[in-house]
Amino acid sequence: MQKTSFLSEGVTQMFLSTLSFALANVFVKELKHIPAMEIVLIRCLLAVIFCYAGLRYVREDWRGSNRKLLLLRGIFGTTALAFFFITLQNIPLASAMTIQYLSPIFTAIIAIFVLKESVKFSQWIFYVLAFVGVLMVEKFDPRVSFLYLLLGIFSAFCSGVAYNLVRTLRGREHPLIVVLHFQIVGVVVGFLFTIFNWETPVGWDWFFLLLIGIFSQLGQVFLTNAFQKERAASVAIVNYTGLIYALLIGWFVFGELQTLQSLMGMLLVVCSVVLSVIYSKRQRDVENLESSIG
Numbered sequence: 001m002q003k004t005s006f007l008s009e010g011v012t013q014m015f016l017s018t019l020s021f022a023l024a025n026v027f028v029k030e031l032k033h034i035p036a037m038e039i040v041l042i043r044c045l046l047a048v049i050f051c052y053a054g055l056r057y058v059r060e061d062w063r064g065s066n067r068k069l070l071l072l073r074g075i076f077g078t079t080a081l082a083f084f085f086i087t088l089q090n091i092p093l094a095s096a097m098t099i100q101y102l103s104p105i106f107t108a109i110i111a112i113f114v115l116k117e118s119v120k121f122s123q124w125i126f127y128v129l130a131f132v133g134v135l136m137v138e139k140f141d142p143r144v145s146f147l148y149l150l151l152g153i154f155s156a157f158c159s160g161v162a163y164n165l166v167r168t169l170r171g172r173e174h175p176l177i178v179v180l181h182f183q184i185v186g187v188v189v190g191f192l193f194t195i196f197n198w199e200t201p202v203g204w205d206w207f208f209l210l211l212i213g214i215f216s217q218l219g220q221v222f223l224t225n226a227f228q229k230e231r232a233a234s235v236a237i238v239n240y241t242g243l244i245y246a247l248l249i250g251w252f253v254f255g256e257l258q259t260l261q262s263l264m265g266m267l268l269v270v271c272s273v274v275l276s277v278i279y280s281k282r283q284r285d286v287e288n289l290e291s292s293i294g
Contacts, residue, residue, distance in 0.1 A: 010230025013222045014238040020219030022245035025097070026253060027208040027215075028088050034205065035197050036085035039212065040078065041190025044183040046213030047220065051180035064177040066169060073165040073178060074185030080158035081186065087152040092256050095141045097246035098134050099152030104239050105131065106160025114164045117231060122279055130272035134243065136265025163227055170228040179220045238276075243269055 028039060055062045064070050080103075088096045105127055111117040119127075162182075169178050201209060226235045247266055250256035258266075 008230060010226045010228075010235050011238055013226035013229065014235045015241060017219045017222035017226060018239055018242040019245065020215045020222060022242050022249065024212045024215035024219060025088060025093065025246070026249055027212045028085055029093055029254065030208055031201075031205060031212075032089050034199050034201060034209075035194070036082060036089060037190050037193035037197070038199060039085055039209065040082050040186050041194050042209045043213050043216050044078075044186030044190060046210065047183040047217045048180065048187060050213075050217045051176050051183060054176045055174070055180065058174070058176070060174045060177060062177060062180055064173050064181065066172050067181075069165055069169055070173065070178065070181035071185065073162055073169065074182045076158045076162040076165065077182040078186045078189050080155045080162060082189075083151045083155035083158070087148045087155065091144045091148050092141065093250040093254060094243065094246045094256060094258065094262075095144050096152060097243050099144075099149060100156050100159070101134055101239055101243055102131075102153060102156040103159035103163070106157050107163045110160050110164050111167070115167055120279075120283065123276065126272045126276040126279065130269050130276075133265040133268030133272060136261050136268065163223075166224055166227040175221060175224040175228060178224050179217075182220070238273060241270070241273055 024043075031039060052062060084096070084100055087099065108119050108123075108127065112119065166178060226238075244266060247258055247262070251258065
């Protein structure tokens, strides 16, 4: 009898993606003196090299066959990335991550119309609980201006669109092709902006930029695999675990202390994620059972 694991492959991939991006965010925040679009350019340039090498290894055509969808995924992904980096550099790490974690809600809502996926009432409860936990952590941080709040929300919305485009491309394109086109758009857009605002990295800046590229590439590959192996609503909420990383890193690395209310919010987010994973897995098992019987 084959054993079933608690975490599906898609959910596991999303956990790994979240951890990788959290590590990349540390170095983005360390490079406050480097313009956000310059970091986007270098990050995406490194990723293009990694992706192209990977595609050569698996002997896949890098150009892909669904170029309009790939272009749209690249545009929305690059926009989300750029605005997120801007907020990350200008407000506390946990606050920036908190705003960004509105993206799973946008993902689930957009998936209803784009992918025709249904979200059960119980799942909406988990989303609401997670959102309440995020608000508790956010705690109306006075260090967050209204401008950066809007930029962060717009970034989260663009991420939601991009995630659904990844799901739309499931089975149509190799995951590395999807990631590659995102990075190509990032290089082009980043180059156009950086021409007029270049800040030459010095010393450790280059090493930090390299780590941003490596961890971001790992995170992007894991993320693409997750959305191509699992329903959008099932894996999107796992993104909230990155908030835990942000709180811990913000505390240990940047000295950003949190209140008791923030810690309670963190616990609420974790509980919501675990309950969502359990519910999604049980729902999937029921659907598979009904399908096999039918």
